[in-house]
Amino acid sequence: MKKDIGNGIALYPMPLVVVGAYVDGKLNWTLVGHLGIIGHDRMMISLAKPHFINKGIRETGVLSVNIVDSALLERADYVGCVSGHKKDKSQVFSFEVGKCGAPLITKSPLSMECKVVDVYETAGFESFILSVEHTYAEESVLDEKGKIDYRKVKPVLFEMPTYEYLETGEVLGKCMSFAASAH
Numbered sequence: 725m726k727k728d729i730g731n732g733i734a735l736y737p738m739p740l741v742v743v744g745a746y747v748d749g750k751l752n753w754t755l756v757g758h759l760g761i762i763g764h765d766r767m768m769i770s771l772a773k774p775h776f777i778n779k780g781i782r783e784t785g786v787l788s789v790n791i792v793d794s795a796l797l798e799r800a801d802y803v804g805c806v807s808g809h810k811k812d813k814s815q816v817f818s819f820e821v822g823k824c825g826a827p828l829i830t831k832s833p834l835s836m837e838c839k840v841v842d843v844y845e846t847a848g849f850e851s852f853i854l855s856v857e858h859t860y861a862e863e864s865v866l867d868e869k870g871k872i873d874y875r876k877v878k879p880v881l882f883e884m885p886t887y888e889y890l891e892t893g894e895v896l897g898k899c900m901s902f903a904a905s906a907h
Contacts, residue, residue: 737881737890742800743769744819744827745787747780751814751827755804757882759789762853766841770851776808778850785840786824789854790832792880797889800880824857833877835860 743756754777758770769789771778781787792800796817803813818830822837829835838854845851865876874892881890 732885736885737883740792740797740800740880740882740889741769742790742792742796742803742817742829742832743771743777743781743787744790744817744829745777745780746784746827747777747808750812751819752777752780752808753803753813753816753827753829754808755792755800756789757884765855767836767838767854767856768844768851769854770849773845773848773850781840781852782843782850784825786826787838787840787852787854788822788826788828789836789838790829791834791877793833793878794880794891796829796831797880801889822858822860828860833862833865834872834879 738757738759741756741759742753744751744753746752754771754775756769756771760768762768767789771781790796799816803816806813819827820830822828822835824837824839826837828837836856837858837860838856840852841855842853843850844853861872865873867873867876875895878892881892882888883890
């Protein structure tokens with residue numbers, strides 16, 4: 725019999741991203757480990773309400789979601805440890821501006837430029853529901869068909885209960901290929 729360990733969310737690990745947005749006209753970055761897909765045309769990032777960047781996201785309605793790989797991890801961790809209320813984080817990453825005006829981390833292997841379509845509030849958190857307007861990928865992480873190859877991206881994963889960063893692992897097989905052997 726399984727042991728009841730409380731009511732903790734047990735969906736970790738999650739991909740780690742750095743979100744970029746302008747707050748009062750100034751660039752800010754923050755690390756986000758609470759995010760998800762909520763349909764084929766929407767995603768969500770969830771931030772504690774006191775986060776400095778929330779104001780800019782609400783006001784501009786535009787932000788970037790940049791996948792963190794091991795090369796970005798040290799700086800990504802930094803922008804998650806210091807508050808934009810106290811420190812200017814605008815120069816931590818080199819960036820370019822996307823077609824919708826969001827700052828995109830130049831060295832991120834994969835960046836999404838998003839617009840806010842809704843905000844879902846819970847006790848202490850704001851969850852921004854986003855439409856992905858543009859996805860930008862380094863050619864080195866694309867396969868021969870021009871699709872994202874996550875074995876090449878190697879996103880860092882965040883595991884909440886232990887606060888550890890993990891790397892993606894081995895491929896176990898193709899989706900929907902195990903059904904025949906399941907019965």
